[in-house]
Amino acid sequence: MPPTAPAAEALPHWDLSNVYPSLESDEFAEAVAQLSQQLEALEAYLDQHRITRTTNGSAAGLAPLGAAAMAAVVNGSLERFNRLMRLSTTVQTYVRAIVATDSFNTQARRWQSRLEPASVRLRRASIRFQGWLGAHAALLPEALAQAGPAQEHTFVLRELAEQSRYLMSEPEESLAAELSLSGGPAWSKLQGTIASQLGVPFEHDGQSQVLPVTALQNLMWYHPQAEVRRRAYEAELAAWASVREPLAAALNGVKGHVVTLNQRRGRTDALHQALDDARLDRATLDTLLGAIQASWPAFRRYLQAKARRLGHTDGMPWWDLHAQVAPPAPGGARRFSFAEAQRFIGGHFGRFAPSLAALAQRAFAKRWIDAEPRAGKRGGAFCMWLPTVGESRVLCNFDGSLDQLFTIAHELGHAYHNQCLAACQPLQRVTPMTLAETASTFCETLITDAAMAAAASPAEEISILETFLIGATQIVVDIPSRYLFEKEVFERRAEAELSADDFCELMLRCQAATYGDGLDARYRHPYMWAWKPHYYRTELSFYNFPYAFGLLFGLGLYAVYQQRGPGFVAEYEALLASTGQAPPADLAARFGLDLRRPEFWQASLAVIEQRIDQYLARG
Numbered sequence: 064m065p066p067t068a069p070a071a072e073a074l075p076h077w078d079l080s081n082v083y084p085s086l087e088s089d090e091f092a093e094a095v096a097q098l099s100q101q102l103e104a105l106e107a108y109l110d111q112h113r114i115t116r117t118t119n120g121s122a123a124g125l126a127p128l129g130a131a132a133m134a135a136v137v138n139g140s141l142e143r144f145n146r147l148m149r150l151s152t153t154v155q156t157y158v159r160a161i162v163a164t165d166s167f168n169t170q171a172r173r174w175q176s177r178l179e180p181a182s183v184r185l186r187r188a189s190i191r192f193q194g195w196l197g198a199h200a201a202l203l204p205e206a207l208a209q210a211g212p213a214q215e216h217t218f219v220l221r222e223l224a225e226q227s228r229y230l231m232s233e234p235e236e237s238l239a240a241e242l243s244l245s246g247g248p249a250w251s252k253l254q255g256t257i258a259s260q261l262g263v264p265f266e267h268d269g270q271s272q273v274l275p276v277t278a279l280q281n282l283m284w285y286h287p288q289a290e291v292r293r294r295a296y297e298a299e300l301a302a303w304a305s306v307r308e309p310l311a312a313a314l315n316g317v318k319g320h321v322v323t324l325n326q327r328r329g330r331t332d333a334l335h336q337a338l339d340d341a342r343l344d345r346a347t348l349d350t351l352l353g354a355i356q357a358s359w360p361a362f363r364r365y366l367q368a369k370a371r372r373l374g375h376t377d378g379m380p381w382w383d384l385h386a387q388v389a390p391p392a393p394g395g396a397r398r399f400s401f402a403e404a405q406r407f408i409g410g411h412f413g414r415f416a417p418s419l420a421a422l423a424q425r426a427f428a429k430r431w432i433d434a435e436p437r438a439g440k441r442g443g444a445f446c447m448w449l450p451t452v453g454e455s456r457v458l459c460n461f462d463g464s465l466d467q468l469f470t471i472a473h474e475l476g477h478a479y480h481n482q483c484l485a486a487c488q489p490l491q492r493v494t495p496m497t498l499a500e501t502a503s504t505f506c507e508t509l510i511t512d513a514a515m516a517a518a519a520s521p522a523e524e525i526s527i528l529e530t531f532l533i534g535a536t537q538i539v540v541d542i543p544s545r546y547l548f549e550k551e552v553f554e555r556r557a558e559a560e561l562s563a564d565d566f567c568e569l570m571l572r573c574q575a576a577t578y579g580d581g582l583d584a585r586y587r588h589p590y591m592w593a594w595k596p597h598y599y600r601t602e603l604s605f606y607n608f609p610y611a612f613g614l615l616f617g618l619g620l621y622a623v624y625q626q627r628g629p630g631f632v633a634e635y636e637a638l639l640a641s642t643g644q645a646p647p648a649d650l651a652a653r654f655g656l657d658l659r660r661p662e663f664w665q666a667s668l669a670v671i672e673q674r675i676d677q678y679l680a681r682g
């Protein structure tokens with residue numbers, strides 16, 4: 064990889080025109096009309112077959128049913144649900160994509176709100192179906208023995224029936240679904256709006272500017288001058304402090320909403336649902352967390368070594384966590400133009416599998432990627448799936464750094480996973496978060512290794528190791544701090560609301576627990592709870608440990624790939640195609656991996672610790 068200067072190039076915005084030409088188009092209006100017709104047809108079908116959840120969850124009071132009749136009704140329902148989900152996901156994702164790149168677009172935001180009742184109706188219909196399925200669970204094995212769509216959905220149907228015990232009665236679930244529009248999810252929207260529109264005054268390059276938080280964070284993480292990074296950190300904390308009251312109210316609203324529903328649904332705690340959604344048991348999570356905790360001393364050694372190199376005496380200050388120790392090449396830190404990122408990723412994906420390279424080629428050529436950071440666009444990165452066109456879209460905030468190169472590889476991994484799942488029906492492709500990060504981690508690891516192998520100098524190797532370790536530290540050290548934070552927030556929120564001070568104090572304490580003396584106690588980040596949108600999702604609590612699971616699971620599979628070579632690809636793609644239809648432990652077992660044993664996780668962590676040793680040795 065020859066070092067290059069940042070090229071002044073126009074970064075792409077994604078092209079959504081083949082989904083719908085615009086929000087004003089006839090095609091979009093037609094899709095919305097279709098959506099409402101399909102919803103009515105589904106509801107009529109459920110009414111006609113008296114598919115409902117009984118108050119006590121039993122079959123008593125429902126019309127008597129035989130296995131063949133049950134299979135027929137299940138088939139009819141599945142067909143309608145799948146068709147509706149395909150359309151509804153596309154329409155909602157299309158609108159969400161517009162809002163994600165332009166939160167000032169009031170028309171798109173209005174559509175977002177107008178479409179919400181459709182999601183509520185779909186959710187209500189699925190709860191009716193699930194309750195009915197649970198009431199007839201005794202008949203299910205016999206019904207599944209009949210060939211047809213029901214049989215192809217065996218795993219999904221069994222899980223739905225099993226989980227139906229945690230449903231409230233139908234009127235209660237129905238009320239909860241309607242109230243959710245003005246409850247938890249509304250608080251979540253408030254956080255999104257505040258965070259994306261927060262302007263921070265900042266003196267930079269001799270000018271006084273008002274920057275969006277994402278731009279400020281880019282300066283904090285990546286600016287070559289330590290003094291600018293530090294001032295950006297201080298400005299960021301001050302900005303969050305200025306909106307901490309509405310954000311604390313929002314977080315209390317979201318968590319209170321989840322706590323209330325969990326109690327009414329008979330869940331042990333908030334983790335209970337997250338584990339069931341992840342298709343994971345508590346013992347496996349504990350094994351994973353135990354292995355992670357045992358690796359913290361190695362990460363602290365890395366952070367302390369890095370701190371010393373940067374001239375800090377008491378561990379790392381927050382603003383330098385993403386800083387590169389040494390400029391890897393004369394003339395400054397290594398940068399990529401967007402075109403170079405495309406060539407590098409495409410080339411190395413091709414060495415793994417032509418199918419992966421072709422996917423990346425399509426994503427760049429068809430403008431699936433929205434790369435330019437701009438006001439009103441949300442921070443971070445994600446990948447979304449648009450079922451009716453069978454394509455993904457990727458959002459990132461490209462700044463030419465190695466970190467962004469890895470981010471694009473990561474998000475394209477999600478797109479690759481989506482492609483492997485393309486033949487599945489919507490109900491068959493619902494992938495738990497634990498497996499949702501498998502392909503992304505794998506692709507990111509491919510590109511990291513490729514970058515390491517192509518390094519032109521020891522300085523560049525350090526830079527790559529550093530970029531990898533910065534990411535690994537986020538997942539193995541920062542993510543557990545978020546897990547500890549969220550766990551305690553849920554416990555305390557069940558008793559009473561927390562104040563903004565409570566949230567800050569707890570956040571600092573959790574960072575101290577995981578970073579230890581790797582982080583300078585004076586310069587942690589008390590407002591991580593304010594900025595991370597993950598805490599504000601009512602339907603997704605503990606949006607953290609699955610990342611750790613995903614990274615270490617992906618690394619474990621990568622180790623298998625290194626042993627088996629190209630023969631691994633077909634089996635791996637089959638695994639990705641099945642992530643909606645088996646628990647992670649069963650999928651891992653196909654490769655002879657046992658997730659309930661610490662050895663599996665230790666082996667993945669050893670890959671990271673090896674890189675820490677390499678990093679320390681190059682000091």
Ligand SMILES: [Zn+2]
Nearest residue numbers: 473477500503
């Ligand atoms: Zn991801």
